[in-house]
Amino acid sequence: MRASSLYEPLLSEIARVEEETPDTRTYFLAADAIPWRGTYRPGQFVEVSAFGVGEAPFCLSQSPTRAAFIEVTIRRTGSVTNRLDTYGAGDLVGLRGPFGNGFPVERARGKDLIFVAGGIGLPPLRSLINYVLDRRSDYGDVKVFYGARSPADRVYKNELAEWRRSPDLSVVETVDRPDEGWDGPVGVVTALLKGLKVHPASTMAFTCGPPVMLEFVTAELLRLGLHPSNIVTTLERYMKCGVGKCGHCCVGHHYICVDGPVYNLDQIQRLPEAP
Ligand SMILES: Cc1cc2nc3c(=O)[nH]c(=O)nc-3n(C[C@H](O)[C@H](O)[C@H](O)COP(=O)(O)OP(=O)(O)OC[C@H]3O[C@@H](n4cnc5c(N)ncnc54)[C@H](O)[C@@H]3O)c2cc1C
Numbered sequence: 001m002r003a004s005s006l007y008e009p010l011l012s013e014i015a016r017v018e019e020e021t022p023d024t025r026t027y028f029l030a031a032d033a034i035p036w037r038g039t040y041r042p043g044q045f046v047e048v049s050a051f052g053v054g055e056a057p058f059c060l061s062q063s064p065t066r067a068a069f070i071e072v073t074i075r076r077t078g079s080v081t082n083r084l085d086t087y088g089a090g091d092l093v094g095l096r097g098p099f100g101n102g103f104p105v106e107r108a109r110g111k112d113l114i115f116v117a118g119g120i121g122l123p124p125l126r127s128l129i130n131y132v133l134d135r136r137s138d139y140g141d142v143k144v145f146y147g148a149r150s151p152a153d154r155v156y157k158n159e160l161a162e163w164r165r166s167p168d169l170s171v172v173e174t175v176d177r178p179d180e181g182w183d184g185p186v187g188v189v190t191a192l193l194k195g196l197k198v199h200p201a202s203t204m205a206f207t208c209g210p211p212v213m214l215e216f217v218t219a220e221l222l223r224l225g226l227h228p229s230n231i232v233t234t235l236e237r238y239m240k241c242g243v244g245k246c247g248h249c250c251v252g253h254h255y256i257c258v259d260g261p262v263y264n265l266d267q268i269q270r271l272p273e274a275p
């Protein structure tokens with residue numbers, strides 16, 4: 001990897017954009033000139049710049065095993081994301097990274113895996129889910145639970161349908177507010193975990209979503225008997241540099257951008273303040 005891709009944005013052209021929900025899009029960025037394509041870890045993130053506005057961190061939402069493009073899925077919230085929302089095929093963005101530790105894919109090998117995502121929490125987990133599907137024989141049973149506010153607020157609708165058809169994993173989705181076409185469960189994602197049969201000693205769970213969801217999901221996973229070190233999540237802090245220099249993401253002596261953003265519950269409980 002060239003050191004410069006950590007400090008200087010590399011130019012990447014948007015090849016295409018997919019509208020995921022009314023406020024979220026996936027950007028497919030040309031990967032040919034990106035030296036780290038195919039070599040990053042699921043759970044790592046990049047800083048994407050909209051020139052003249054600024055840059056912001058986003059997780060790499062596709063598995064490194066599917067390296068045709070660098071994919072980021074971005075929800076509009078403020079200045080950078082609103083500018084990116086005006087971009088389309090042929091426009092250029094800057095890319096710095098990849099940053100952070102990523103998911104513990106080696107430790108997960110041989111285990112049954114549970115993924116629990118809420119809303120825009122699916123993108124980082126999607127990278128790991130596709131990584132696992134591309135190395136299917138290395139992992140045990142795979143279950144995905146996804147909750148969204150409404151059917152329209154679900155990201156990766158086509159891919160979710162593909163996953164549901166696949167014999168390699170099971171997918172259960174729920175929404176808070178169904179529409180006429182919705183025939184699946186209604187309610188919070190935590191409810192899907194109740195009564196789940198797991199082998200706690202050989203199961204790892206990966207979670208990402210709003211803090212309140214994570215609190216309830218974590219409690220349910222502990223109740224199922226999972227060890228805190230086998231409950232893994234990815235933390236969002238305010239970040240600027242991504243390389244442990246500016247201090248924006250510090251929690252005690254931890255730089256979330258370098259030491260994280262992926263932590264297991266054991267580690268989170270030892271952080272000096274609740275993240
Ligand atoms: C490691 C990491 C991975 C991320 N991955 C994704 C992703 O895959 N997709 C995605 O859509 N977003 C992701 N985010 C969040 C994303 O970085 C912010 O939404 C983005 O920085 C907003 O930039 P902006 O200039 O558009 O908004 P700003 O104008 O900077 O802020 C708009 C609003 O968003 C709030 N905000 C900004 N950044 C954060 C943050 N990190 N946490 C909580 N609130 C924030 C501000 O307080 C403000 O209210 C990630 C954040 C981190 C730290």
Ligand code: FES
Binds near residue numbers: 242247256257258
């Ligand atoms: S974002 Fe600058 S130190 Fe982490």
